[in-house]
Amino acid sequence: MKILPSIFNDVIGPIMRGPSSSHTAASWRAGKMAIQILNDELTQALIEFDKDGAWVTNYKDQGTVLGMDGGLLEIDMADDRMKRTDEIAEQRGIIIDYKISTFPNTHANSMQITLTGKKGGKVKILAASLGGGSFELQEVDGFPVNMKGDYHELFMWSNQDISKEINDILPDHTTLSINEKSGKYLYIYESFKSFDHVLIQHIDSLSEVEKVANVKPIMPITAGRQSNPPFSTIESLVEYSKNSNLSLGELGLMYEQHRSGLSEQELKDKMQNIIELIEGSIAIGLRGTSHEDRILPQQSHLIEKAEKSKKILQNSIINSIVKNVAAIMEAKSALEVIVANPTAGSCGTVGAAMKAVADDIGATMEDKIMAYYAAGLVGAYFAMGPGFSAEEHGCQVECGASAGMAAAGIVDFFGGTAEQALGAGSMAIQNMIGLVCDPIADRVEAPCLGKNTSAAVNALSSATMAVAGFAHLIPLDQVLETVVRVSADMPTCVKCTGLGGLAITPAAIALKEKLNQAK
Template identity: 70%
Template structure:
């Protein structure tokens, strides 16, 4: 089935709370799917992280516990109850524990969930967070699968081979996979439509079936209704856009139409909602946010104050960019609703830059939508390449990717061509290749705030150069290949582990110690 990334599933999104999309959003999604695989209500959950994985040092501080708890308790990510998951678990009598262990896995961000229901049913799920909230469930009860939350999945456990029986009762548009194990067979039905009761009733009538689970998708765009795109490579995309007289934003919207099977009107409405959430997070940040477990106070209001006092440049768009980035990042750190764009760690760049420029050029909502589709298309090609996992590639795939996305969006506001948009993205990403990921005290606040701000200003300058006719020299696809190649030479300690870079300076270690003492004191009250 379709392997192309979706702009909504894999790039501009998810809508979430918490410090990290890799940790918080992906763990919520994995847990939300896994809890649907047990018969009855959740009673016990044991979550394991590999001792050699990237999350062993920071899974609690970067929001994995927050996301996992919320998903297991089936709390919507936008619900304020996400801030109180430990209390809710206690009230419901649900025991959730975390441990460091050793288990077979293939990704630095792997997690193993063992869930037990009140009726004694259990399931073991192995999953990996792929960056930006994307994930993959890789094993269910030891059976190798590949589930990414973008289909309706019907799981059937059987004591024997019942494939012929299942093929007779499934419809033609439903895919069926069989995974054999030593003790049983696992059958996976996959569909872009919900499964009806007639099918599930017929399955349960098969004698060998001893368990069935209907797992609903957690992604905003359901796959399976795609059409073949009229372009594939970035070079063919530029040729297609030139031949059809289309901007990069128009091509991005067309891409998602082909990818999702949804109409232009529906997709524009979806992007409008995303933009409103992003701009709402700016408003929320500027109005003031508070949260105990963070290292930076509100600072977004300081820019306007300094400008009013004549201490900085007057009326500069750079001032607005800095203000907007800080506001989004403060909303994120206070566990308010944000959009990972393309990740939570880099959520400030695109929204801040596009809001500042759109205000400057007095853009309409339709103009904003097309700018976001231009940004999203660059992100889709980034997702096809290195992806957005800082644990694999460092911050060059977070703030670096967001800089390229924002640059393309700004070119769209300036009325540039698709070639200019991709050229601007190339220049912006070139400027951030090799960027390390070293959050201080394991909080995704600093130096993340500065990196997001630099990325946003980089986006504006790159878009300005592209529109002015500056040469980007290296095509975007070769830049993305370079990102992946450079990451292979970067030491693991500077890839979001808290074990390198600024995170191990004396000042950072002292700050982390202070935060841990405060948290211990609060816990013991």
């Protein structure tokens, strides 16, 4: 069975700090997995980026170092200590080096991680950031793997073929993969259940086994308990919604129940926690934030100030949207806790638009939960299509995706049908096809703030048009296919590399030099 994207693993989340989900969150996750595979107290780490990859120019400024250091040091992303990982590494006597080199890889966001432990343990891992905080470990010590942090996995290294012995003690609900290379073997158990301590001790005691590592899942939703929902394609989703008379929010909740194996109440509680964190980041931003290494000062408070002095429209929902977007983006740039939604670069759109509409109509928490599930389902289909990597597709998969998600969520708030919500998502994404990613000074602040604001207002207008009866013309699945096709024609310089667009204007170059000199 093909593993479906999870709304919590792949769309609304991760809960994180830092400027970029691709850089900061994905590297944190890769580091957190790598340290478990090492299974030794870390003394030294070497992180390499390929000279032809997308991260060569910006891995420091977009938070890759911050995320990787935090993951290797096993510091939770919500922990305030994430703001001083370099200091903590020094206190522990851990050396973490970063280097540009050359190594075989298949993704623009590839990294090679080599770890050394206090007891002599060593491991080399090839990993890739897939966008929106999603990641994949692709090789461990030269053996091919496909790890995304959503299973319990037990690694067993041996210089002998002990396949029969390992298979004979295979636990229930567990699969076994066997990798061989030059007379060396790597056996991996994979399960949605944790492995019994007695089993691990038994395997570790086998004379043929050189090393064992018990790797626990780090994603919110564990894989392996999935069942197929009653719809697969967007076309079948529309048909099912008509026959069942369910809203897109109800269908999104149903989808995640099938994906996760969790109960409806458990999933509602999870989404409520996410919503509270998002609205909390708005409150943090509005209270005022600061950070030395950022471009923009606090500006979110200026909307209310201008409104009070009657310089702008009074009591406008647009004012609320702009204020909310700015607040979330300011919290992000100050390294406060935010929710990538679906990415950190586009984290302002969904939360800002949804809160503004919810406040305007007096929505309950239950209303919000269902609207977020509507948004999440559109995001899940986006994840099945182009995904959320700006290094592959530009900002059309960040602010474009978030606009489509927010539009669907707003339709759910309005009481619209699932078909209308999908139509709104289609219109909103259509309006942002071809959007480039060209962050100024490699900080994910500008033009990201404006793009998030445009995406949020676009979401509101698209939802309004859809519920009023405007035609979206192009089905959502065909819009997503177009995103992929257009990205193939976009030059790499405008795909989050800092090598094109606004990023190479004289003003942007001067800003970057000023920030770098201040470090």
